[in-house]
Amino acid sequence: MNKTLTSVTEVPVKFSDVDSMQIAWHGIYVRYFEDARESFGKQYGIGYLDVFSHGFMIPIVHIDCDYKSPLKYGDTAIIEATFKDSDAAKICFEYKVYSKSDNRLVAIGNSVQVFMDTNYELYLTIPQFLIEWKEKYLK
Amino acid sequence: MNKTLTSVTEVPVKFSDVDSMQIAWHGIYVRYFEDARESFGKQYGIGYLDVFSHGFMIPIVHIDCDYKSPLKYGDTAIIEATFKDSDAAKICFEYKVYSKSDNRLVAIGNSVQVFMDTNYELYLTIPQFLIEWKEKYLK
Amino acid sequence: MNKTLTSVTEVPVKFSDVDSMQIAWHGIYVRYFEDARESFGKQYGIGYLDVFSHGFMIPIVHIDCDYKSPLKYGDTAIIEATFKDSDAAKICFEYKVYSKSDNRLVAIGNSVQVFMDTNYELYLTIPQFLIEWKEKYLK
Amino acid sequence: MNKTLTSVTEVPVKFSDVDSMQIAWHGIYVRYFEDARESFGKQYGIGYLDVFSHGFMIPIVHIDCDYKSPLKYGDTAIIEATFKDSDAAKICFEYKVYSKSDNRLVAIGNSVQVFMDTNYELYLTIPQFLIEWKEKYLK
Numbered sequence: 001m002n003k004t005l006t007s008v009t010e011v012p013v014k015f016s017d018v019d020s021m022q023i024a025w026h027g028i029y030v031r032y033f034e035d036a037r038e039s040f041g042k043q044y045g046i047g048y049l050d051v052f053s054h055g056f057m058i059p060i061v062h063i064d065c066d067y068k069s070p071l072k073y074g075d076t077a078i079i080e081a082t083f084k085d086s087d088a089a090k091i092c093f094e095y096k097v098y099s100k101s102d103n104r105l106v107a108i109g110n111s112v113q114v115f116m117d118t119n120y121e122l123y124l125t126i127p128q129f130l131i132e133w134k135e136k137y138l139k
Numbered sequence: 140m141n142k143t144l145t146s147v148t149e150v151p152v153k154f155s156d157v158d159s160m161q162i163a164w165h166g167i168y169v170r171y172f173e174d175a176r177e178s179f180g181k182q183y184g185i186g187y188l189d190v191f192s193h194g195f196m197i198p199i200v201h202i203d204c205d206y207k208s209p210l211k212y213g214d215t216a217i218i219e220a221t222f223k224d225s226d227a228a229k230i231c232f233e234y235k236v237y238s239k240s241d242n243r244l245v246a247i248g249n250s251v252q253v254f255m256d257t258n259y260e261l262y263l264t265i266p267q268f269l270i271e272w273k274e275k276y277l278k
Numbered sequence: 279m280n281k282t283l284t285s286v287t288e289v290p291v292k293f294s295d296v297d298s299m300q301i302a303w304h305g306i307y308v309r310y311f312e313d314a315r316e317s318f319g320k321q322y323g324i325g326y327l328d329v330f331s332h333g334f335m336i337p338i339v340h341i342d343c344d345y346k347s348p349l350k351y352g353d354t355a356i357i358e359a360t361f362k363d364s365d366a367a368k369i370c371f372e373y374k375v376y377s378k379s380d381n382r383l384v385a386i387g388n389s390v391q392v393f394m395d396t397n398y399e400l401y402l403t404i405p406q407f408l409i410e411w412k413e414k415y416l417k
Numbered sequence: 418m419n420k421t422l423t424s425v426t427e428v429p430v431k432f433s434d435v436d437s438m439q440i441a442w443h444g445i446y447v448r449y450f451e452d453a454r455e456s457f458g459k460q461y462g463i464g465y466l467d468v469f470s471h472g473f474m475i476p477i478v479h480i481d482c483d484y485k486s487p488l489k490y491g492d493t494a495i496i497e498a499t500f501k502d503s504d505a506a507k508i509c510f511e512y513k514v515y516s517k518s519d520n521r522l523v524a525i526g527n528s529v530q531v532f533m534d535t536n537y538e539l540y541l542t543i544p545q546f547l548i549e550w551k552e553k554y555l556k
Contacts, residue, residue, distance in 0.1 A: 012316070014309075014312060014313065014316060015312060015316065015326055015436065015437070016309060016312055016436060016442050016444060018436065018437045019432065019433060019435060019436075019437070020432070020435045020436070020437065020439050020490060021196055021198060022437050023198070025433050026169070026198070026199040026202060027166065027169035027170060027173070027433060030165070030166035030169055031166060031292075031294060034166070034292060034293060034294055035292065038290070038292060038293065047352075048293055048351070049351070049352055057160050059160060059162070059165070059206070059209070060165040060206060061205065061206045062203070062204070062205050062206065063165060063202070063203065063204050064201070064202065064203035064204075065201070065202050065203075066200065066201050067198070067199060067200045067201070070198070070259075073326070073327070073437060074325075074327055120209075151455070153448075153451060153452065153455060154297065154298070154451060154455065154465055155297060155303050155305060155448060155451055157297060157298045158293065158294060158296060158297070158298070159293070159296045159297070159298065159300050159351060161298050164294050166294060170431075170433060173431060173432060173433055174431065177429070177431060177432065186491075187432055187490070188490070188491055212298060212465070212466070213464075213466055299474055299476060301476070304447070304476070304477040304480060305444065305447035305448060305451070308443070308444035308447055309444060312444070335438055337438060337440070337443070337484070337487070338443040338484060339483065339484045340481070340482070340483050340484070341443060341480070341481065341482050342479075342480065342481035342482075343479070343480050343481075344478065344479050345476070345477060345478045345479070348476070348537075398487075
């Protein structure tokens with residue numbers, strides 16, 4: 001049984017994030033997910049620059065988000081990013097977004113990333129550095 | 140058998156849309172979908188302002204996107220938005236994004252919107268104006 | 279002689295902020311300035327919601343920014359916002375952006391905001407709440 | 418006496434561009450200016466890719482914008498970009514933004530770009546390709 005790795009990131013809802021319905025625009029959540037991935041990457045040594053140093057880029061190939069409840073200006077989003085282990089050459093995260101003011105669940109989402117080398121060729125086997133990272137962090 | 144309504148929108152990939160992998164940032168596609176919904180709304184008389192004039196807001200409750208191939212700076216995204224008819228009180232679109240330069244399929248996605256009145260209360264039956272709109276456009 | 283009020287805000291440069299020149303896109307600095315104004319507003323009780331509670335909106339009427347040096351992905355922007363006192367019915371800020379990694383000055387800018395009531399009418403005299411705020415914080 | 422080169426670009430105000438004051442967010446104008454520069458570049462053969470093909474990048478070193486009147490959702494921005502000739506190694510544009518619905522002047526702004534080679538070194542003399550471009554277009 002592997003460990004579950006989660007990072008928690010707080011992002012205040014900014015004036016420019018709010019749309020004319022007075023709620024955080026739905027597209028902002030893609031940035032929240034990115035913020036959460038970056039926090040996770042920093043915390044567990046698997047950020048974009050770490051991955052790039054091993055010769056890989058990790059473009060997004062899938063995003064989904066279900067919106068449960070709105071965030072308003074003045075509120076703060078708490079984004080939990082959980083690494084979903086996979087046997088494929090993919091990096092999968094699940095996200096849960098909460099409102100800090102009242103702990104409401106605001107949104108749930110997922111992302112999938114693949115490995116591309118610096119010639120933009122898709123890499124179909126799990127890179128060695130990720131195998132070692134999983135060995136270190138998930139076991 | 141109902142008609143299928145589709146609008147086609149062209150959006151050039153801008154310098155500020157491109158990330159450090161030299162491709163259109165994945166979050167931009169949420170804007171492409173919004174651009175396509177707005178074009179659809181203008182073309183078929185069901186834009187945000189039309190809907191608002193009937194006393195409703197239509198917040199997004201679901202977004203997904205699968206990325207098939209990258210868009211580069213200098214290219215133009217062609218976004219097809221197709222109205223997916225539903226018996227529920229929802230507005231559903233499917234999106235296909237193509238690269239104008241070579242007709243490559245770049246991404247596929249979906250959105251779901253619900254009806255909220257101006258008191259931010261969810262509306263669980265199909266509003267009369269949408270029934271009439273469907274009668275006019277889909278039959 | 280009045281006091282000088284300054285707030286200091288840190289914002290990491292995110293992947294989606296970086297353009298194809300591998301540096302923070304110039305338009306992001308307008309968001310940095312907004313982030314800094316929001317921090318200032320929270321710290322000194324003069325945020326958008328405070329102002330709105332007095333019956334005013336404070337739209338931006340001027341922005342300028344001089345870029346001195348680039349910010350890269352992985353770096354963090356430190357934004358100093360300083361309230362520039364004025365006899366006119368305006369709110370003026372000066373911004374200095376530094377790179378956290380090496381304390382380089384990255385950009386200098388300014389913003390000017392005016393007062394509008396909730397009927398979108400420009401307000402040409404300094405609102406009473408701002409006079410009281412200045413009395414409390416600047417003297 | 419040199420010719421004045423101007424391009425005209427139309428950009429609809431999108432739902433996600435509008436803030437909670439129901440007007441186009443001030444930061445969007447930086448994107449309008451960029452859109453206008455790109456249109457100008459395409460029209461007169463001096464876009465980012467043209468410049469890059471000569472071995473140069475042209476980062477922004479100055480932006481300013483004065484906001485005269487708001488743009489609302491449903492309106493369309495018309496952006497005029499005018500090339501301001503300069504004896505320095507700089508590319509300067511002036512922008513005028515109008516509301517399409519009533520021809521109101523909405524904003525005026527400026528940008529300044531400098532030349533950097535691909536080693537990120539500032540280039541202090543006017544590149545030969547720009548001298549030739551001016552000869553062709555401005556005389």
